Structure formats: C-alpha cells, structure tokens
Amino acid sequence: MATALPAQTARWHVFPDDTSLCADALARVLTAARDAIAQHAAFDIALAGGNTPRKLYHALRNVDADWTRWHIWYGDERCLPAEDSERNSRMARTEWLDHVAVPAANMHPIPAESGAREAAMLYARELRTIDAFDLVLLGIGEDGHTASLFPGHDWGTHTDSPDMLAVFDAPKPPPERVSVSAQRLSNAHAVLFLVEGAGKRDAITRWKNGEPIPAASIAPATGVDVLLDASANS
Secondary structure: OOOOOOOOOEEEEEEOOHHHHHHHHHHHHHHHHHHHHHHHOOEEEEEOOOHHHHHHHHHHOOOOOOHHHEEEEEOEEEOOOOOOOOOHHHHHHHHOHHHOOOOHHHEOOOOHHHOHHHHHHHHHHHHOOOOOEOEEEEOOOOOOOEOOEOOOOOOOOOOOOOOEEEEOOOOOOOOOEEEEOHHHHOOEOOEEEEEOOHHHHHHHHHHHOOOOOHHHHOOOOOOEEEEEEOOOOO
C-alpha cells in the first residue's frame, strides 16, 4: 500500500443539495471542454462511475457541445462483460453517450472483459496516444477509495508507476478490476471530485485531516476541486 503521498492541494466546494452540485459540475465540465478545444482542438475527459456522475451524465445529454472534439476515457472499470449493466462504460453510454454525437472512434472504453492484466496492458498502450487528460472526474468511497484504488492495494503513486493497474481482491464486488494509476490520473489539467451523501462524511473527514487515503493520492499540479453536498461535508 502507498504510504508516502505526493502533496495534494484540495479546494472544497459545498452545495446545499445534489441538484446545485450537479449544476456546478456541469458548468465546470463545459468550461473545461471549451477551453481545451480552443487550445488544442480536442477535449480528453476521463469518466468516473457512481450515482453522482450518473446525474451529471444525464444532464450532459441535453447540452449543446462540439461533441466531435470530445474524447471519452475512463478512470477504472469492472472486469465484467462489455454490456453488463454494472460497467462504468455501459452506464455512461446509457445516461449520455448513446444520445449525443461523440464519434465512435473517440470512445475509449477499458477492455476489462479481457481480464485485468490484459486490459491494463491494452489500455496503457492506448493512453500513450495522449499526454495529459484535460479533465478527470472522480468520486470517493466510504473507505476513501477513488477509481479502483483501494486501501491496502498499490495506488501507483510513484513517478515510475505504470499508467494502468490490474486490481485483484477488491473489497467491493466484483473483485477483479482495472484502474488508471494515481500518477496517471494526476497527469491532468483539472481534476474534479463529485461527492454526495452522509455515508461519505467519515472519508471526507479523514481526507481533510491529512490521512493517507487513496483519494489523497491524486495530486495534479493544478490541485483538485472537491464538490460536496451538505450531507457529505464534514
């Protein structure tokens, strides 16, 4: 398990409810997309799974954007069949991507159906086609995990850590997963955590107290923005 973490700058933004949190997240995503497209004609976004991102993705299907410039990546994936409803990529497609004009060639799902080791190797190769993510979306679990970086496992925090990690014996089902490493997730122009619910309050307290939880291992040079609803705020 990683113990010595890179220094992380976190900015905390508290909202009265999930509706206002989602509205702010939507505005941030669209601003990041416009800026990235203006700067280098593409927007590389890494998606998270979970209920809070689900609401954001549903909102994104109703906005006007230059979808042909968007490139869709994923921070982690469960090793399940490609069309399984528990897949992050399936959720993102159902809520958002099947309803907008992002070209198929711009979709980059993790091939987790191939097994953790094979998928990690294949996705690491695909990630070499981009430098930094323009925006990374993340959540946090009640144990402090983010993406599929769990306590008691390697988080890939070192400069020589691989871009992708094969995860076995995950404490949440399914036990076999694939995750982008902390150092690769940190190679981003912006990182946005979306957190809601009283169940996350203890993890947020530990994070604010400087405990070495996985969420604290994401340390881009620009810092991270954590959007919290009131019930999650410690």
